[in-house]
Amino acid sequence: MTRRTDLRRGRGLAAAWTWTRLRAAPGAALAFAALLMVTAFTAAALPRLIDGYENDALRESVAEAPLRDQLVSGTAEAVYGGPETDPRELVLPPALDRSAEAFRRAVRPPLPADRDGAVYGVHNRKPAAAIDPGFPRPSPQLTPRTSLVAQPDLARHSRLVEGRMPGGRLTGPPGERHVEAVLTPATAHRMKLRTGDTFRLAGLSGETTVKVTGLISPRSPGDVYWKAEPSLDRPTLKSLKPPGPGSEPEHYWHFSAFIDRQATAALLDLKDGAELFWHQQLRTGGIQAHQVAELRDTLTSLTVGRDATRLEQAAAVGPITFNEGLVELLASFERERSAVAPLLLMATLGLATAAVTVLLLWGVLAAARREAELALWRSRGSSLRGLAGRLLAETAAVGLPAAALGTATALLITPAGRWSQALPAAAVVTAVALFTLPVRAALTHRRPQVPSQRSDMLRGRRSRRRTVVEVTVLTLVVGTLVALRRRGTGGGGEDGGSPDPMLSAAPVLLALAVALVLVRLYPLPLRLLSRPAARRRGPVAFLGMARAARAPSAAVAGLPLLTMLVALTVAAFGGTVLAGIADGREAAALRAVGADARLDSPEQLSGKVLAQVRKADGVADVSEIRVFHGGDVVDSSSGVTAGSGVTVVIAEPRAYARLAERTGFGAFAERALRPGKGAGGPDQALPALVSAPLAEKMADRASVSVPGLELTVHAEVVRQSTPAVRGADFLVLSRAAVERTRPDTADSALVSPNSLLLSGSSLDSAALRELVPDKGSDLTLNLRTEQRDSYSDSVLQSGAERLYVGAVLAAAGFSALAVLLSLLQTAPERITLLARLRTMGLPRRQGRWLLLIESLPMYVLAAVAGVLTALASVPLLRPGIDLTTLAGTPAADPVHLATDPLSLALPALCLLILACAALLVQARIAGRTTDLRMEPL
Amino acid sequence: MSTETEPTLAELERRATRSGPAYGQDALIVCDRLVRVFQADGVEVQALQGLDLLIKEGELTAIVGASGSGKSTLLNILAGLDTPTAGSASVAGCDLLGMDAKTRLGYRRDTVGFIWQRTSRNLLPYLTAAQNVALPMQLRGRSRGMGVGRRGNRARMARAAELLDLLGMSHCLDRRPAGLSGGEQQRVAIAVALANDPAVVFADEPTGELDTATAEQVFSALRTANSELGTTILVVTHDQAVSSEVSRTVSIRDGRTSSETLRHVRTDENGGESTVSREYTTIDRSGRLQLPPEFTEPLAIRDRVLLELQPDHIEVRPDTPPPV
Ligand SMILES: Nc1ncnc2c1ncn2[C@@H]1O[C@H](COP(=O)(O)OP(=O)(O)OP(=O)(O)O)[C@@H](O)[C@H]1O
C-alpha cells in the first residue's frame, strides 16, 4: 500500500464526518430515525384527525337536521300598508329576481354556498283557509290551509302530467279574484281535486277563487326547489293543540298550489298578504368545524350586522328576516364540541408531553452515552459551537428525512383537516428531537472536562441553580393548580365558551409537580431502607439498595419519571373518564328502561304474550304491572289536588320489590304494600309507594283516581325513584291489595298488566323482538342494551371516545418507550456488574433479585405516584368536565367522574410488569455475557 | 537560576504586581505556588498545595509520586482542562489563569497536546488512525496551516502519515483503534498529541495499562518526538524503567515538588559512557526544604532539627544527639 493511495482514501474526511460517525453506530441512528418518524407522524396526524372528526360530527349534525335548518333562508313581507309603498311591484318577477341576485351575492364565503342549491319565490305570508266543504278534514272543525306559491322556472323543475300550466292573468276585482294554479298529483289526490276544479280561499275581503289548470310532477323531488318550503310536493298533516287542559290535538291538511309568476298580485288579496322568500343551500362538504364561530358571525352579520344593511339596500324589498335555524344548529354544535374539547385537549396534551419528554430523554441519554467521546473532542480543541454544530449535523442528517417522511405519511393518510396545526406540531417535535442532543452536549461541555472516572461523584453534587429552578417551577405549577381549583369550584363552565386550556393541562401540570418532588425525595427513603438491609446477611438487599439510593442525575432519572407520571396520569384519568361514561350510560339506560327489558302495550297484555315472554330465553324474572298515566291525587282531608298527571302503577308486589332491589331504584320491602290486618272494604286506605315530591304534597290519606278506579291510599313508603316510572310523580300499589279492597276489579282488564319489566343478564333480544311484530301491533319493546348503545351513536361521541382512547394509548406507548430507554441506557453497566458479581460467586437467582431491587423502587414509586396523581386530578377536574355530553345520555341523567379503582391501577400495573420484564431480560443477557472488560464508556 | 542583572522597568513592575522575584524567566513551563482545592461532598481536598515547577524548552521530564499526590491534577491544569484555585502557571508564555474561553481553546489547539492513561480514551473509536491524527488539525480549522477543502485535507493527511511514520506506525494508517494493540493505540495517541506541532506534550501515565516491553516502545516514541521534533514533554509515570531513562525526574509529595533526580551521561577516559544520576531535594521560594524519609527515619529526625552554616554547605542534625 503506497502512501499515495492512503492519502486519496483520506480525502473527503471533512465531508464524511457525519457519515462516518453515523455509520459507527447505525443501530442508534436508525432507532432515532424511527422514533422521530413515529413522533412526527403522531404530531402531524393527531390535529388532523381531530379536525376530521369534528368536521364529520358537524356534517352529521347538519345532515341530520331538517332541510330548512340547513339553509340560509330569508323572508320579506309584501303587504298593503307595509313599509314599502307598493307591494304589487315587489311581488313581480323584476323585483324578485333583483332581490334574489342580491341575496345570492350576500351569501358568500366563508359561507360555502352551493350555487345550484338556491331557490326563491313568493307565497302568501300565512297559509290561507280553503273554505270549500269538500276538502278532507281530519278534525271537522278545522279547514285545510293553502299556500299559493310562485317559484321561477317551474316548468324546468317539473313535468306537466295533465292539463296546462297556469296563466299569468288575473280576472275579477279584488275580493272576487280568479287565479289559475297547478298541483302535484299527490296533492290533488289527497285533497280530492282534479284538473278543472276550483276552490276558494278566504281573503282580506271576499274570496279568491283558484282554478286547477293541470297537474305537474317534480322532476327531482329531493331537490331544494321542492323541499325548501313545506308541503310543496304533497300535503302535510299539521296538528294544533287547542288551549285548555285535557284537550286533544286537532289536525288539518296544509297544501300548496303553484301559480304563475305574473299572477302574484293575487297573493296580496289574501288575508296576511304576500311574503318573498329566498333559500340558499350550503355545501355540507365545505363546512369546517373550526370555522363554526366564523360562520356564525357571518350569519349574524347577515341578520343584523353591516351585511344586513348592505343586503337590504341591494335587494330593495324592505326589511329581510333570516331564519335562525342554521345559527341555532351551529350554536348547539359548538356547545357540544366545547363540552368534549377539554377532554380531547387533555389527552392531546398528555400525549404531547409524553412524546416530547421521550425525545428530550433520547437526546439527554445520547449526550450521556457519548460523554467521553465529546469530552475528547473538546479537549482535542473543538470549539463549543463546532461541537454543537457537528452534533446538529448528525441529528439533522438522520432526523430531517425521518421527520419529513413521518409528516408526509401523516398528511397523506389523513386527507381531512388543516395544515396550519399539523405542520407546526411536526416542526416543533422535529426541532426538539434535533436540538436536544447538541444543546445538552453544549451545556455539559461548556468547559472542557477532565476525563476522569470520578464522574459519579461529580454528578452527585447538588447544584444550587438546580434547586432554584426546581423550586420556581414547582411554585408556578402549584400556583396554577390552586388557581385552577378555585376557579373550577367557583363556577365551572360559566362562560360555556371555548375550553379552558389550563384546565386540560391540569393532569400534566400535576404530574410535573409530583415528578419534580419525587426525583428530589426518592433517594431518602431508600437510604433509610438500606441501613437495615446492610445488617441482613445476604449481599443482595444491601447492594441493591445502595445502588438504588445513588443520587441519579436529574435529567436521566427525572425525564423517564416525568414521562411515566404523565402517561400514567393521563391513562389512569382517561380510564376513569371512560369508565365513568360507560357507567353513566349503563345507569341512564337502566333508568330509561327500568329493567333489562320492558314490554309496553296500551291495552291489556294477552295471556299468550305473557306466557311467551316468560318462556323466552334468558328471562330470569318478570314483573307484571299496570300503568295508568295522568292519574289525579286529591288530599282526602283538605280536598286539595296534590297532583294531576301522576303515574299510577298497580304491580304484582313480590316481583316488583325484587326488581326495585336489583335495579337500586327505590328498593322496598314487599310487606309494606300489604294492607293491614282487618282490612277490607272500600274505605280502607291502601298502603302505597309514593314519590318524594308527591308525598310532600299529599297528607296522610289521599284519594287516587284513574279512569275506572278510585281508591283511598296513604303513603306507606316514600322513594326517590321506582323502576316502572321515569317522572317525578308516581304512586305504586299492590295488585293484590287493590283486588281485595275492590273485589269487582279482580282479574278485570282494569288491573291486569299492560307492561312487563323483564330481568335477565343474557336476554335473547332476537327472541323478544319476535314477540313484537313490526306492523299491526301496539306492543313496544325496549331493551336496556339497545338503549345503552343508542347513546354512543353520534359521531361527536363515538369519535371523541375513539380519539381519546387512541391518544391515551399512544401516551402509554411513549411512556413505555421512556422506561425501556432509561433501562437500556444503564444496561451495559448493570450487565457488567452482574457478570463481575457472578465471578465472585453470586448465584444466578440472586443476581436477578439484585437487578429488581436496584431498579424497581423507582418504578414502584412512579406507579404509586401516578395513581395518586390521577386520583388527585379527579376532584380537580370534576367541575370543569361535562361527561354527560360525551356520554350522550339525556341531561336528566348526568354522568359524573367517579374514581374507578381498576382503571387507576391497571396502567400502573402494566408499567411495573414492563419494567420487570425488561430487567429480567437483562439478567438473562448478563448470564450469557462473560466479557468483564466491557466497561460503560 | 536567574543571574542577578539590572532589572528593567517592566521587570520591576512585574515584581511589584507579582510581589516576588522574577521567576522562571527562561523556562517554558512555570508553576508558581500552584494550589488546587477540590470540593467533594462538602469536604475540601487539597490536591496541590503551593507547587513550584520550572521546565525548560526541549526537556523530557518525568513526574513521579505516590498515588493521590496530585500529579494528574497538575497535568490537567497545565493542559488547560482545569483551572488552579490559586497561584500562577504559564506555559509557553500563556498565562493559564488569565485565559478566557476563546484563548483557552486556542491554547488547547495550538500549544499543548495530551495523552491519557486509558488507551481507549485517547482515540475516537470510529475513526482510523490517520483520521484520528488529522482530527486536531481539522479542529484547529483553516485559520492557520493547512488551507481549506481538498487541498487542506491532503496536507493534513500527509502530515498525519508523516507523524505516524516517525513513530513507526505507518502500517496502521487505515486501521481503527479497535484493530490496534494497546501500545499501538498509545503511539497513535502520541501522534494525535503532536498533530498541531505543540510546544508541550503532556502524558499522564501513558504506559500505565501496558506491559514492560510495550511500555518501552511507547516511551521510545515519546523520546523520538522529543529528540526529532524538539517538543517539550512532561510525562507522569509510575514506571521505574521509564523514569530512569529521562534526564530529569521530578517527584511530587502531598501536592508539592519534593525532590528531583538529574541524570547526565559522562564519558570516561576510555570513551565508555555511563549515566550519572544525582538526587536533589527541592527548596522552594520561601526556603522550605523537604527531607526524604530515607534520610530522616534512620536518624529519627522529628519535629525539629539543628542547622549549622558551614562555608560551602549546611549541616542538619537531629535535635537530640543519639545516645552513644
Ligand atoms: N475531581 C476531583 N474531585 C475531588 N477530589 C479530587 C478530584 N480530582 C482529584 N482529587 C483529589 O486530589 C488528590 C490528587 O489527585 P490526583 O488525581 O492528582 O492524584 P495522582 O497523583 O494523579 O494519583 P494517581 O497516581 O493515583 O493517578 C487526590 O486526593 C484526589 O482524591
Ligand SMILES: [Mg+2]
Ligand atoms: Mg493520576
